[in-house]
Every structure is written in structure tokens, then in C-alpha cells.
Amino acid sequence: MPSGNLSRRTLLGAAGAAAVTALPVLPALSSLVPEAVADSQSSLAALADLRFGMFNHFNMGTFTDEEWATPGQDPALFAPTAVDCAQWAAAAAAAKMSYGVLTTKHHDGFCLWPTAYNDYNVATSSYPHDIVAQYVDAFRARGLRVGLYFSVWDRTYTVQAYDTRHGVAADQVIQPGDLIYILNQITELLTNYGTIDMFVTDGYAWQMGQQSISYQRVREHVKSLQPDIVMIDHGGLSVPFLGDAIYFEEPLGVTSPTGNTYASLQGQTISNGWFWHPSTPTTDPMSKASVLSHLADLEPKYTSFILNCPPNRNGRLDDNIVTRLAEAGAAWSPDTSRPALPAQMPRAEHPVTPVSAYATGFHTGEGPMNAIDGLSDKNFETCWSTWGLTLPHSVTIDLGGVWSNISTLEYLPKQWNRTDSTDGDITAYTISTSTDGTTFTQVAAGTWTGDRTTKVAEWPARGAGFVRIRIDSGTGGYSNIGGVRIGGRSAVPVLVSRILPADGTVHRLVNRNSGKVVDVSDAGTANGTNILQRPWNGQANQKWTFVDAGDGYYKVKGVGSGKLMEVAGLSRVDGGNVGLWSDDSVPQQHWAVTPTGDGYFYLTNRLSGRSLNVDGGSTADGANVDQWTYNGAAQEQWEIIAL
Numbered sequence: 001m002p003s004g005n006l007s008r009r010t011l012l013g014a015a016g017a018a019a020v021t022a023l024p025v026l027p028a029l030s031s032l033v034p035e036a037v038a039d040s041q042s043s044l045a046a047l048a049d050l051r052f053g054m055f056n057h058f059n060m061g062t063f064t065d066e067e068w069a070t071p072g073q074d075p076a077l078f079a080p081t082a083v084d085c086a087q088w089a090a091a092a093a094a095a096k097m098s099y100g101v102l103t104t105k106h107h108d109g110f111c112l113w114p115t116a117y118n119d120y121n122v123a124t125s126s127y128p129h130d131i132v133a134q135y136v137d138a139f140r141a142r143g144l145r146v147g148l149y150f151s152v153w154d155r156t157y158t159v160q161a162y163d164t165r166h167g168v169a170a171d172q173v174i175q176p177g178d179l180i181y182i183l184n185q186i187t188e189l190l191t192n193y194g195t196i197d198m199f200v201t202d203g204y205a206w207q208m209g210q211q212s213i214s215y216q217r218v219r220e221h222v223k224s225l226q227p228d229i230v231m232i233d234h235g236g237l238s239v240p241f242l243g244d245a246i247y248f249e250e251p252l253g254v255t256s257p258t259g260n261t262y263a264s265l266q267g268q269t270i271s272n273g274w275f276w277h278p279s280t281p282t283t284d285p286m287s288k289a290s291v292l293s294h295l296a297d298l299e300p301k302y303t304s305f306i307l308n309c310p311p312n313r314n315g316r317l318d319d320n321i322v323t324r325l326a327e328a329g330a331a332w333s334p335d336t337s338r339p340a341l342p343a344q345m346p347r348a349e350h351p352v353t354p355v356s357a358y359a360t361g362f363h364t365g366e367g368p369m370n371a372i373d374g375l376s377d378k379n380f381e382t383c384w385s386t387w388g389l390t391l392p393h394s395v396t397i398d399l400g401g402v403w404s405n406i407s408t409l410e411y412l413p414k415q416w417n418r419t420d421s422t423d424g425d426i427t428a429y430t431i432s433t434s435t436d437g438t439t440f441t442q443v444a445a446g447t448w449t450g451d452r453t454t455k456v457a458e459w460p461a462r463g464a465g466f467v468r469i470r471i472d473s474g475t476g477g478y479s480n481i482g483g484v485r486i487g488g489r490s491a492v493p494v495l496v497s498r499i500l501p502a503d504g505t506v507h508r509l510v511n512r513n514s515g516k517v518v519d520v521s522d523a524g525t526a527n528g529t530n531i532l533q534r535p536w537n538g539q540a541n542q543k544w545t546f547v548d549a550g551d552g553y554y555k556v557k558g559v560g561s562g563k564l565m566e567v568a569g570l571s572r573v574d575g576g577n578v579g580l581w582s583d584d585s586v587p588q589q590h591w592a593v594t595p596t597g598d599g600y601f602y603l604t605n606r607l608s609g610r611s612l613n614v615d616g617g618s619t620a621d622g623a624n625v626d627q628w629t630y631n632g633a634a635q636e637q638w639e640i641i642a643l
Contacts (some may be wrong), residue, residue, distance in 0.1 A: 040244060040349060044263035045341040047198070047230050047245055048302040050145060051334050052295060053099040055308035058131070060110040060276040063313055069108040071155035072120075078110065079126035083315030085138035091309065091322045092144060095329035098395045099145035099197065101306060102135045104189060107203055109156035111572040113192075116164040117184045120156050124143060127315075136193045145197040148189050152182060152213055153203025160208070173386060173570055173607060174212040176550065176585055182213065183221050190225040198230050201299040205235030205242050210374030211609075215242065216353040221490065232265060236377035239454045240345060241412045242484055248303065252378055256303040256383055261342045266298055269308035270321055276310040281318040291328040299334070305499050346456050348408040351487035355400035355552040355592035356604040358630055363387040367629055368395045369609040371481040376412060383414045385424060386471065386478045394470040397484060398594040400552015402435045402465040403493035409467060411448075411455040412483035424480035431457055432463035437499070437595030440468055443526060450475040461488060463496055499593050499601075502548035506559060506643045512600050513634035514619040517542050518565075518612075520580060525561040528568070530624045532616055541642065548592070553590035553606050555583065564589045567611075567627055572608040575615070576627045593640070600637040602630055611636045 060069040063077050105111045111121035112131040122128055153160055159178045176404045190196055199222055206212065222231060233243040238254055239262070240246055246264035248254045254269055256266050270285045271277075286307070294305045309321050363385040369488035370382035386393045399406075413425045427450050432440035437569035443459035457469075467486050471479040487493055509518040516533040520541040524530075536542060540560030547555040556565040563580040566589040571577070581589065603612040605627055613628035617635040630636055 001423065019621045035036055040347065041341075041344055043228055043230050044245060044344050044439060046113045047265075048263045049306065049343045050098045050304050051099045052095065052301055052332075053101065053145075053147075053265075053304055053306045054088065054095070054097050055101050055149075055269075055306045055375055056088060056135070056311060057103045057274040057276075057308055058311045058315075059103050059106045059112065059275070060108055061106060062310065065277055067273055067275055068467045069106065069110065071108045073108070074523035075110065075120055075124040076126045078122065080313060080315035082127070083127065083131055083134060083311075085131070085134045086141070087316050087322075088135075088311060089138040089142040089144060091325045092139070093142045095255070095325035096332055096334070097144065097307075099147060099577050100139045101147035101148045101149050101198060101200055102132065102136070103151075104132055105151050105154070105185070107151050107153050107155055109151075109154035109159075111185070113188065115185055115188055116180055117188075118157055128512070132193060133190070133392065136196075140194075146193075147198030147200055148193075148196050149200040149202065150186065150189065151203045152201050152218075152436075154181075157181065158510050159213075173587060174208060175587070179213055179217060182218065185459065186218070186221060190222065190229070196226055196229055198232060199226075200232045200247070201243070202234040204233055204415075205237070205374055205504070206377030206380055210242070210353060211372065214353040214603060215374060216351050216487070219351065219550070234327055236379065237412075237415060239412070239415070239452065240347065241410065241485065242374065244347075254378060256298055258301075260301040260303060262302065263341055263344060264301075264303045265306045266294075267306045267308065268294065268301050269310070270324065271310060272309075274308055274310065276312045276318075281320060283320070285321050285324045287456070288324060288331060291324070292332055295332055300337060345454065345460060346408065346489055348410050348485045348487035349489055350405070350492045351485050352399050352403050352406070352493050353551065354397045354484075354486065355606075356398040356594045356602075357384075357397040357634070358594065359384060359394055360393045360597075361386055361389045362393075367631075368446070369604075370576075371395055371484050372397060373609070374483060376415065376483050379418050381414065381416050381482060383480045383482045385414075385480045386474075387424065387480075389478060391474060391478065392472045393479070394468050395481065395484075396437075396466055396468040397486060398437070398592060399465050399467070399486065400592060401498040402463050402464050402496040404489040405461045405493045406433065406464040406467070406486065407458055407461040407491075408487055408489045409444075409457045409469065410483075410485040411457070411469070411481060412485075413452045413455070414480035414482045415452055423476050424476045424478050425452065426455070426471050426479050427474055429457065430470040430472060431459070432468045432470070433462060434466040434468070435463055437466045438597045440466070441496070458489065461491060465497075465499070483630075498548070498552075499595065500546045500554065500640065502546055502554065504545055506543045506545055507640050508542055508643060510536070510639040510641060511614050511635060512637040512639065513617055514614055514623070516619070516621070516623075518544065518638075520558055520561060523560060524580070525563065527563070527581050529561070531565060531578045531580065533618075533623050533625060534621050549585070549590045553592055555589055556591055556603070557583075565591070566609055567605050567610075570607065571627070572610070574610065574628050576608060576610065578612065578625045578627060596632075596637055599639065602636050603638065604630065612638065
């Protein structure tokens with residue numbers, strides 16, 4: 001069944017931003033460091049100096065007794081009697097905390113501000129007041145810094161991945177409009193409430209990854225609105241990768257290690273859950289001794305302790321929590337003799353989101369697309385692996401076009417479920433770049449220590465559309481790549497050119513193995529018509545144009561039908577069928593076009609990460625065209641010939 005009848009939806013909500021009273025602007029985090037310039041080092045040093053802060057999980061789950069509120073509930077259920085953010089801020093100040101972070105939107109999608117982009121927010125609730133505005137005003141009045149937590153994963157507005165592991169409907173898939181929805185809501189949060197010091201995302205690296213929702217687009221947008229803001233992601237990692245600083249999630253068993261020198265936060269909850277529950281007022285909170293022990297442990301590690309304090313259904317912190325915070329504050333003072341934050345590792349500050357990747361070899365089920373999908377979490381991690389193969393091997397990353405100012409590669413070794421502490425870590429590498437996918441120039445080479453920490457390679461900024469990393473040696477004789485991030489360090493990359501012109505030029509697609517072309521069955525034009533291969537006869541049903549789909553992808557449009565080539569049924573598996581469907585601007589209709597380096601191309605589907613393929617490598621007329629994991633086979637490679 002073609003995918004056209006599944007998950008084709010439009011962006012909900014109206015254009016425009018919610019009207020919010022302008023708030024006073026405080027200096028950015030970087031200004032806390034004397035004579036500092038607005039750069040990542042000074043911002044991260046200021047973050048580390050915050051030391052102790054309050055997390056406030058207050059949202060729909062407060063009223064439904066759920067840690068993850070069920071999506072799509074009646075917004076009238078959100079019914080605090082009198083939200084008292086000033087009381088929260090006073091309790092934070094009494095504890096000698098220096099900042100607060102508010103859950104503006106959790107995984108169910110309910111928003112604590114009157115967003116213009118959905119109907120599931122405070123404006124339609126039993127408490128139609130802007131809680132984000134109340135929060136930032138109250139905390140600033142106490143001299144406290146402000147951070148906003150924002151779940152990218154939105155289960156009411158179905159901004160979610162194909163992921164039954166976390167109760168997500170199997171027919172859901174990220175749509176291009178979802179990115180617009182997210183960026184619009186981020187704009188509201190980062191323009192209507194003055195300077196925000198931290199922007200904390202969740203449901204990203206462990207739920208959908210950087211491909212489904214472009215990290216490049218999100219990061220550049222956030223930094224364009226608030227350049228000095230520190231971005232942090234709840235991704236289960238204990239080394240830098242996504243974001244500027246690390247978030248150690250203690251309840252997952254992820255804690256700041258001995259000797260840590262990365263600017264970071266470690267989160268824990270003071271009570272019996274992230275959200276308030278009916279038993280919270282009578283549950284003994286985290287002991288004063290435990291709070292002080294956390295601070296004593298984390299402060300030398302440049303790790304701020306962010307302690308979650310959930311407000312109750314009246315909109316206030318319970319007395320037992322307020323008392324405990326005051327007790328801790330009376331017994332603790334920051335260690336002003338701690339040395340300054342050491343120099344932080346260089347980063348790809350301006351990343352480019354790749355569209356495809358191929359490798360000279362890989363272990364079954366651990367292909368090169370895993371190196372760029374951004375799924376890196378304690379409970380769900382993917383990686384490219386050469387286990388069982390003899391090095392050297394290489395992986396080539398397609399950036400979806402030639403970008404200027406490419407200078408940096410970050411490598412994330414496999415983090416979890418390791419049989420050995422350094423198993424598969426890259427210890428020697430060579431990096432080359434190309435503008436056409438054919439001619440590569442070496443730009444960097446070196447060695448890395450075999451451990452699980454993030455590694456960085458840099459070279460003089462240059463234009464590149466393809467970056468190839470060759471693994472020359474690795475611990476255990478093979479390599480794993482949990483993630484790769486490529487971009488510019490000091491300058492924002494700008495798209496210079498694309499592989500194919502999206503100018504209406506007509507092409508035929510000739511399979512390398514069979515010599516036959518992509519054809520529409522019986523010259524059909526109906527949605528769901530099958531695509532197969534036949535000898536070239538010059539008919540319109542064998543002619544195709546490439547249309548820019550945005551973010552480095554193309555739509556492949558049939559001249560005879562006016563419809564698009566797509567993977568049917570939202571399939572993500574080998575053998576998923578390919579057919580025609582009307583242009584609905586959905587990921588299963590978007591294809592990355594990557595040169596093999598010898599005159600052919602492979603086409604990678606945006607939804608599935610699999611490539612256009614002739615079933616079974618058949619050379620017969622009428623053989624079916626489907627998708628398959630790219631392995632360099634001739635039946636997956638196509639000559640694209642302009643007519």
C-alpha cells in the first residue's frame with residue numbers, strides 16, 4: 001500500500017507570534033566573565049560558575065499524575081489555582097541557587113505560554129496566563145539566571161519518530177512542516193522573554209536524531225536569536241556532542257566522572273518524580289546531606305547541580321521541599337577558590353546536517369547511515385562498525401551540496417553496550433574533502449587516544465560537499481563511529497552549489513547493473529502506480545526531473561505523470577516498494593543524490609535511509625524497483641543522463 005494515506009498532514013496553527021509584554025534584558029552568560037568576548041569558552045565558563053540551580057517540571061503531568069502525560073488531553077485539565085513563581089524563586093535563592101530552568105513544553109506538547117502555533121497551551125486551559133513570562137520575571141527579580149526546557153518531541157502534534165520503543169504510533173514520521181513548527185515556537189521563546197541563558201532540548205538525540213529534525217537548522221536559528229545562549233540536550237551522553245554543554249541525567253545512571261573538565265550540568269530530582277504527584281507533599285525529599293554531597297562532588301568537576309523541584313497543583317512548591325532547600329542553602333557556599341574552567345575542546349560550532357553516507361565496508365546492520373543519524377543515547381544508540389573486517393576502511397559523508405567554510409569534524413565513539421572500554425575506537429585517521437564526490441583532497445591526518453571521549457579534527461576552512469574519514473587503525477583492529485558532526489568552527493557555512501540543477505532539466509535514470517531505465521508501470525498516473533525497469537524507449541513515463549526539496553534533498557518527478565517517486569507504506573525496510581504519488585512534501589518523497597565517484601549515483605530516501613534498487617539485481621524487463629541498504633552493488637547505482 002502506498003504511503004500516501006499515512007501521516008500526510010499539514011502544519012497546524014496560525015502564523016504570527018503570541019503577543020507578550022517586553023521584558024528587561026539581562027546581560028548574557030558570557031558577560032559574567034570579566035572582559036570576556038562573546039565566545040563559547042566564556043559562555044561555558046560562566047555556565048560552570050553557576051554551580052547550583054533549580055529545575056521546575058510543571059506542566060500537564062502535574063495534573064494527570066503522569067511523568068509523561070498522555071498526549072492530546074483536554075487542556076482544561078491544566079488548572080492551577082494561583083501559580084506563584086515568586087515563591088519558587090525565593091526558595092531557589094534561599095538554597096543559594098543561581099538559576100532556574102522551566103519545562104515550557106514536555107513530551108505531550110502542552111505549552112506554558114500562549115503559543116500561536118497550537119491549541120494545546122495555557123491560553124485554552126483553565127489557567128489562561130503566560131507562565132513563562134511569570135517565571136522569567138520572578139527569577140530575574142531574585143537576581144537568578146533563566147533557562148528554558150523545550151521538548152522537540154511533541155506527541156500531541158505528532159512531532160515524533162517511527163519508534164515503537166517509546167509508545168510512538170508506527171505510522172508517524174517527521175514531516176518537513178514539523179521543523180517549521182519547532183522553529184516558530186523557538187522564535188516565540190527566544191524573542192518574547194528577554195535574554196535566556198540556557199536552552200535545554202529533550203526528546204531529540206534519543207528519539208529522532210539530527211537527520212529527522214535538522215540540528216543545523218535548529219542550532220543556527222537558536223544562535224541567531226540569542227548568540228550567547230548555551231544549548232544543552234538531554235541525550236544520555238557523558239561527553240560533548242549535541243549542544244554546547246553536557247547534561248548528565250543521574251536517574252539514568254549517567255553522572256559526571258572523576259576528573260571531568262567539560263562544562264556541564266547534572267540533573268536529579270528532590271522528590272519522588274520529575275513531576276509532582278499526590279504523594280510528594282508527604283514524601284521525605286532528598287536529604288540535606290545528599291544535596292551537600294552532590295555539590296561537593298560536582299563543583300570540582302565544573303558540573304552544575306540542577307535539582308528538580310516540582311510545583312504542586314496550586315502552583316506552589318510544597319513546604320517539605322521549601323524547608324529542605326533552605327536547610328541546604330544555610331549549610332553551603334560556593335567554592336570561590338576553584339580554578340577557572342580549563343580550555344574547552346574545539347567544536348563544529350556551525351554544523352551542516354548530512355543527507356547520506358556510504359562506506360567501503362561495514363558489519364551487518366551497522367551501516368554508514370548510522371554514523372550520521374544522531375541517535376546517541378544510553379537506551380538507544382546506533383553506530384557504523386567495521387567489526388569483522390580488516391582496516392583500513394572509510395566512510396564518506398554527503399553534505400547535500402557544496403558548503404563554504406568547512407573546517408571541523410567531530411567523532412563520537414560508540415558509548416554504550418561496549419564489550420571493552422576502548423573496543424573499536426579510532427586511533428589513526430586520514431580526512432579528505434571533495435566538491436564533486438569524485439576527486440578528494442587530503443586535509444587532515446593524525447592519531448587519537450583509544451577511549452570513548454569525543455574527538456576533533458580541524459583543517460583550514462574550505463568548500464566541501466563530501467567529507468571522507470579513513471580509519472587507518474583502531475583498538476581491537478576495527479572501528480565504531482557512533483556519530484560524526486561536520487561544519488565550520490568560526491564561520492557559518494553557506495550553501496554554494498548542489499549536485500544536480502533543480503531547473504526542470506529532464507533526465508533518464510539508467511541502472512548500472514541492467515542498463516535499463518526507471519519506468520512507470522503501464523505509463524500510469526494514478527497514486528500508487530508501481531515503478532519498475534524497462535529498456536529506454538523515450539516515452540514520458542521514463543523521463544524525470546529533479547526538484548529541490550530543501551535541506552539537501554530532491555524530489556524525483558515523473559514527466560508523464562507529474563507525480564513523485566516515493567517509498568510506499570512508510571517502509572524503512574529492505575525491499576520496501578517504490579511507486580508514484582502526488583507531491584505531499586513528505587520525507588518518503590525526498591531523495592539524496594550522491595555520486596559514487598565513477599560517473600554513477602545512488603539515491604537515498606530521506607525517510608528510510610535506504611537506496612533506490614532493482615529487486616534482486618534483476619536484468620529482466622519489468623523487474624521491480626524498490627529500496628535496499630546501500631552496499632555499493634551495481635543494482636543500487638544509477639547513471640543520471642540529461643536529455
